[in-house]
Amino acid sequence: MEKVIIITGATSGFGMAMAERFGKAGAKLILVARNQTQLEKTAAAVVSQGGQAVTVAADVTVSGTFDKVLTAALEHFGRVDVLINNAGGGVKIAPVEEMDDASVQQILELNLSSVIMACRTIVPQMKKQGGGLIINLTSACAKFAWPQWSVYSAAKAGLSMFSRCLHAELRPFNIGVSVIVPGGSNTGFQKNSGINEFGWNEENALRPEHIAEAAHGIVFMSKGAFVPEMVVYGMEQEVIPF
Numbered sequence: 001m002e003k004v005i006i007i008t009g010a011t012s013g014f015g016m017a018m019a020e021r022f023g024k025a026g027a028k029l030i031l032v033a034r035n036q037t038q039l040e041k042t043a044a045a046v047v048s049q050g051g052q053a054v055t056v057a058a059d060v061t062v063s064g065t066f067d068k069v070l071t072a073a074l075e076h077f078g079r080v081d082v083l084i085n086n087a088g089g090g091v092k093i094a095p096v097e098e099m100d101d102a103s104v105q106q107i108l109e110l111n112l113s114s115v116i117m118a119c120r121t122i123v124p125q126m127k128k129q130g131g132g133l134i135i136n137l138t139s140a141c142a143k144f145a146w147p148q149w150s151v152y153s154a155a156k157a158g159l160s161m162f163s164r165c166l167h168a169e170l171r172p173f174n175i176g177v178s179v180i181v182p183g184g185s186n187t188g189f190q191k192n193s194g195i196n197e198f199g200w201n202e203e204n205a206l207r208p209e210h211i212a213e214a215a216h217g218i219v220f221m222s223k224g225a226f227v228p229e230m231v232v233y234g235m236e237q238e239v240i241p242f
Contacts, residue, residue: 005022
């Protein structure tokens with residue numbers, strides 16, 4: 001049976017690469033992002049790879065968005081096997097005294113609260129089905145400290161602990177919760193956060209297709225095991241202490 005997979009932030013970077021990779025596997029995808037035009041481009045790429053795709057143009061930080069997502073999944077495919085919470089962003093990377101209230105709130109809502117809302121909406125359906133899988137994308141910033149990244153790092157570290165606790169809560173229902181921890185990658189994150197791109201050799205760096213391969217491996221692992229955490233860094237990135 002083809003997997004029915006929800007992917008948030010599906011119009012660029014890791015999200016688009018995952019959509020295309022799962023399209024090759026014949027998956028049935030519910031693609032979520034704000035830009036309908038870009039969603040249609042991702043959906044077309046999925047279909048060209050042999051998959052199926054339904055789009056939901058919505059903001060993941062808005063209450064009620066995931067009710068729409070769940071409705072679309074059930075109307076078109078009748079179930080949800082995998083929820084991939086990929087949507088996120090830096091919003092503003094700056095010294096703490098320069099972080100205005102609106103930016104702080106947006107960072108927390110985009111990177112943490114939205115995932116909680118997604119899970120609380122989709123989990124009852126997974127319980128009803130007798131199982132499922134949730135994959136949350138965090139960041140190397142959830143593990144290591146860099147100046148000016150404090151608020152974003154706090155949100156991603158919170159997401160990491162939320163994921164661990166959620167797995168403990170859902171394991172008896174045959175629902176696994178995995179975390180993918182990407183290192184630095186030039187995905188458009190920098191432009192949207194007001195910082196410069198990483199100046200490294202892209203051929204030897206972490207790229208969206210690497211995260212897509214990681215997600216594919218987790219989703220299609222043989223029944224009976226799950227991956228609590230997968231850390232994926234590029235060879236160009238030095239992290240000390242490792």
